[in-house]
Amino acid sequence: MVFLTDLRKHNRIVKSINQTEGYLTTQVAFSYFEKGDQSLTMSEKSQWGSKLGFILASAGSVIGLGSVWKFPYMTAANGGGGFLLIFLISTILIGFPLLLAEFALGRSAGVSAIKTFGKLGKNNKYNFIGWIGAFALFILLSFYSVIGGWILVYLGIEFGKLFQLGGTGDYAQLFTSIISNPAIALVAQAAFILLNIFIVSRGVQKGIERASKVMMPLLFIIFVVIIGRSLSLPNAMEGVLYFLKPDFSKLTSAGLLYALGQSFFALSLGVTVMLTYASYLDKKTNLVQSGISIVAMNISISIMAGLAIFQARSPFNIQSEGGPSLLFIVLPQLFDKMPFGTIFYVLFLFATVTSSVVMLEINVGNITNQDNSKRAKWSVILGILTFVFGIPSVLSYGVMADVHIFGKTFFDAMDFLVSNLLMPFGALYLSLFTGYIFKKALAMEELHLDERAWKQGLFQVWLFLLRFFVSSFQSSSLWSSLPNLCNQKGLE
Template sequence: MDMAQRETWTSRVGFIFAAVGSAVGLGNIWSFPFQTASNGGAAFLVVYLLAVFLIGFPTMLIEFVIGRRSKQNAVSAFSELGYGNWTFAGVIGVFASFITLSFYSVVGGWVLNYIVGSVTGGYLGDASTFFGSVSSGTVAVAAHAVFMAITIAIVAGGVADGIERATKFMIPAILVLLAGLAVWGSTLSGASAGYAYYLSPDFGVIATNFTSIVPSAMGQAFFTLSLGFGVMVAYASYLGRDDSLPGDSAIIVVLNTIVALLAGFAVFPILAATDALTGSTGAGTAFVALAGAFGQLPAGRIIGFVFFVVLLFAALSSSISLLEAPASYVVDSYDTERWKVAVGVGVVAFLLGIVPAYGYVGLFNDFVFNILLPIAVLFIALFAGWIYGGEAVDELGRGTSLGRGAMTAWLWWVRVVVPIVVAYTLWLGVTNFYAGLVNGAYF
């Protein structure tokens, strides 16, 4: 595509909302509270926050540097920068994005069914039976198709008119509705027990469950920040040269973390009030536990409707970025009309998503969490730290008042600390995923 015709964000705020929208998704509201509940509560929260700020934030800067410097998608960026032999790193990210979109849309379809269930009261009688009826089979495939169609329509609208306009509406709505749910949750009997489990860490739990908590927390951090998908590379490629990458990254990371924490403040009082505070986590646990809780609470149907609308906005704000990553590669590389690309990629992702729609969401989710994302992050960290080096520092310095010393410290951090931590996380993730395959946990 002619660079002069390439789309851009209409404003810095538009970019931030889009990037926050990508980060704020089902991972924050669907996965985060239940990852926390099943991994020791506040113990998991501590490790997760460390992963976000010590590993996630520096990694986001890497993706922003690559994207803005190259003005290309995650695959083409490396060739544009003069390092075509590193293109595989971008391919891994876009592949992770595509795989995630395929099963993420299935979960988005569950959300649509639960919104309908809130209106009809369908899940209030027997939450487990309702989940079983909508989470697998033809009903799940049909809802998956509707959710994917909405995602395709937004991405087909373009960067400014589609993605930016949608996220400018959805992100404030998510914040307002989640804050309202958190305030309402504070009035429930037993809310204090939920807060205690959520906010009072038992560091002995971290020591005892270190090998399971670390990959879960790291995968959660990458997933909620949209790192390793090629998404942030694509989004940063539409930026102007004068934007502060550290400033924008800090805003995005903080807002994303606020949403995750708000989700916890909304969910844990509900779980505590209905004696469902702890338990095993799985792809459907959030839906079964919360739907069951809404059935026991005053005005549960109304609260459930609001919650699942929040979940829908969160799901869409991320699904459009997951589609944008592979779509931007095709648009940039083959000068094809955006709407045709969005439809084509979306349809293929839908077809792949039929597999998880028949009961394999957990398998797809753990494969991405434990393996694909750590691999993608590891390679881009090695590239930025040891190959691109000084040029990465130069790009990071554009539009910011940070001194050279701070930027050099960032470079050494991504050279040494990030690869070591991510490589260790990958090893644990592969070990845990293999154990799940051997034990039949996914089948």
């Protein structure tokens, strides 16, 4: 799930819903429809059509722009292979245990993310954990869609439908003209959100699963093509060696913290994404095996992105050209020198869409409680609300460039709120809930770790990591974010 630290309040909907079956009137705030404990029929409830669809959709949700621009940039700035090694270890000790926790909670409850914690904890006071994820994903999509819109514009330019570069190849000027033009940026953002609405409104099987089965294999194929082409460039092996060879002398404390954080950021943990996807699963699917597959795919894409970019660009240039400048200025210049350069923009679009659809899907599920009969309507409503809330992020590079919240533009402030506060808070409470409140017997049953003694031993290791290691890291992550916030001014 992947975050844009280089780039850089909440609408409430309150409505009364009369449920004729139970004569219950429920008050709704933004993303919470109560449907009591009424069960939905198989045709009404959202479900995955296959285990493969679940794995590909889950992997797609975590493979986003962070894998393409942030991971290579941070690797280059923090000792190459040394950073990569820390990331791999922390993924096993932090990311994977938390991923299994979300899987177990989601499938065991089988309801929306917000209702999961109240149901399993037998007290609705725990539902605030689901609310953290709901708010985080709503805010995240509001500014993530801005980036998605920029990618659509670039793709349109490549196909010659919107602009002509006039042979100058001045991508820095082009990028500046796009982000500073409200009309272009807003139309592009709206188009990107419409694409997400279309996919999510079609449902889990016909929308998200079908799209993931097409986009994820193509994503891997495109990366293979990029790596193969990059190998033919001058000094390609120099970049490969820099990427893989550890140099711990260049691994800063900030880089170490990011490598640890990337282990759960890269898996979209702490905001109930994986929890919701697991709630669509049948009881036969092995969660541990599925989790291993998803983690392996995420690591593979991150490494492939690093190999492709390091081969094509000097590691020293990557250190100073990370983030949006790498994606929208540096890499397009390289694409111009390669045949079929359009394929790269298609890759970026796939990486963005596979992540963004889940941001909309989770809150559609929260509102409808996974009732497909309401899916289309609320996909549109939430899409519109996301667009409206995202307007200040679009204007952060234009008329609102001088408006700051705690020293940050609106875009950057929303990014900080999600990445540095909401996600770590969500992950902390989720790990504590699973470690101390979620019944052990249910967790063992969901993870299929209750059959033999050695499996029960693995369960105890998993529980220990959640209770102490994962929760301690999340607390440290939150603590490290406070000075950055407190040292800034308020609204300017």
